[in-house]
Amino acid sequence: MGIVDFLRVMPKAELHVHIEGTLEPEMIMSKAEENGVKIPYRSVGGIRNAYRFNDLQSFLNIYYSGMSVLVDRDDFRDLALAYFKRAHQDGVRRAEVFFDPQAHLRRGVNLSDVILGLHDAAAWAMENLRMSIDYIMCLLRDLPEDDGISVLQEALKYRGGVGDGWIIGICLDSKEYGNPPSKFRNAYRIAVDNGLIPVAHAGEEAPAEYVWEAINVLNARRIDHGYHAFEDESLIKLIAEKGIPVNMCPLTTLRIKYFNSILDVPVKRALDAGIAVTINSDDPAYFGGYILDNYIAVYEGQGLRLIDMVKLAENSIRASFLKDSDKDRLLRELVNLTSINSLDSLMG
Numbered sequence: 001m002g003i004v005d006f007l008r009v010m011p012k013a014e015l016h017v018h019i020e021g022t023l024e025p026e027m028i029m030s031k032a033e034e035n036g037v038k039i040p041y042r043s044v045g046g047i048r049n050a051y052r053f054n055d056l057q058s059f060l061n062i063y064y065s066g067m068s069v070l071v072d073r074d075d076f077r078d079l080a081l082a083y084f085k086r087a088h089q090d091g092v093r094r095a096e097v098f099f100d101p102q103a104h105l106r107r108g109v110n111l112s113d114v115i116l117g118l119h120d121a122a123a124w125a126m127e128n129l130r131m132s133i134d135y136i137m138c139l140l141r142d143l144p145e146d147d148g149i150s151v152l153q154e155a156l157k158y159r160g161g162v163g164d165g166w167i168i169g170i171c172l173d174s175k176e177y178g179n180p181p182s183k184f185r186n187a188y189r190i191a192v193d194n195g196l197i198p199v200a201h202a203g204e205e206a207p208a209e210y211v212w213e214a215i216n217v218l219n220a221r222r223i224d225h226g227y228h229a230f231e232d233e234s235l236i237k238l239i240a241e242k243g244i245p246v247n248m249c250p251l252t253t254l255r256i257k258y259f260n261s262i263l264d265v266p267v268k269r270a271l272d273a274g275i276a277v278t279i280n281s282d283d284p285a286y287f288g289g290y291i292l293d294n295y296i297a298v299y300e301g302q303g304l305r306l307i308d309m310v311k312l313a314e315n316s317i318r319a320s321f322l323k324d325s326d327k328d329r330l331l332r333e334l335v336n337l338t339s340i341n342s343l344d345s346l347m348g
């Protein structure tokens with residue numbers, strides 16, 4: 001088995017993917033036609049050209065215009081099905097998938113169509129692809145907290161247990177700078193009181209202070225991105241000591257130009273600091289790669305060893321919200337795979 005195949009078949013969890021960010025240009029075109037939605041592009045190539053953004057805001061502009069083609073329950077099912085089939089090819093066995101209900105509600109889409117469509121896809125993939133799937137609902141942090149709270153309250157009836165394919169967690173995403181975690185302290189309190197697990201995007205474009213707030217004010221159980229945490233040694237120490245996983249998305253950081261080089265993405269630094277860092281795809285249709293592409297990028301770009309790559313897969317399983325018995329099963333598979341494929345022979 002070659003190295004890429006090994007990275008592909010390693011059982012892994014994807015913990016940071018936005019389902020709307022898996023919307024490929026081909027699906028935008030076909031759904032626009034099917035639903036009679038006018039889009040400012042005439043071809044798949046035209047959409048691909050528009051994907052040449054250079055910062056978070058220009059990405060968000062295209063991102064929100066693309067999702068206008070998603071209208072009914074079948075659209076959300078088709079979107080998520082395409083992602084699960086793709087992720088399955090990359091060895092994803094557990095997916096905790098973000099979605100942005102407010103981005104759809106403000107276009108007049110029904111919340112029930114969004115969530116039931118996503119659940120339809122999860123149920124199919126769990127049955128047919130041996131994947132375990134749940135959803136984490138995101139609040140758009142550039143909107144007022146009250147807006148988030150009203151959507152949250154409506155969404156609570158779709159809360160599920162781990163592995164049921166419903167909503168298990170709450171997150172914050174979209175424009176970070178100027179919208180600190182503390183803005184959402186009440187929303188998170190309601191979410192947690194109702195059994196949702198708190199996580200948060202923090203330190204993606206905003207400073208380390210936002211990561212402190214995500215941990216101290218929102219009690220975030222995982223940090224998404226977290227790059228700016230590495231500017232604060234005491235914060236890094238806390239994250240390592242508390243064992244708070246940090247979900248990084250290497251290809252995103254290059255496309256959005258947070259970093260000039262894959263060498264600067266702090267994956268190796270996090271591993272060296274004993275942080276439970278994981279590798280994820282974020283918005284793979286927009287950022288040039290699914291999860292395997294991200295694994296390959298850090299392997300090749302940071303001079304990591306295969307044992308580090310196994311550690312990243314292990315971290316993803318441990319950092320997931322799976323039950324311990326399910327984690328143990330996947331970890332045993334990972335151990336078996338590494339013993340069958342002696343890492344030395346793969347290197348040779």
Ligand SMILES: [Zn+2]
Nearest residue numbers: 018173201282
């Ligand atoms: Zn994200």
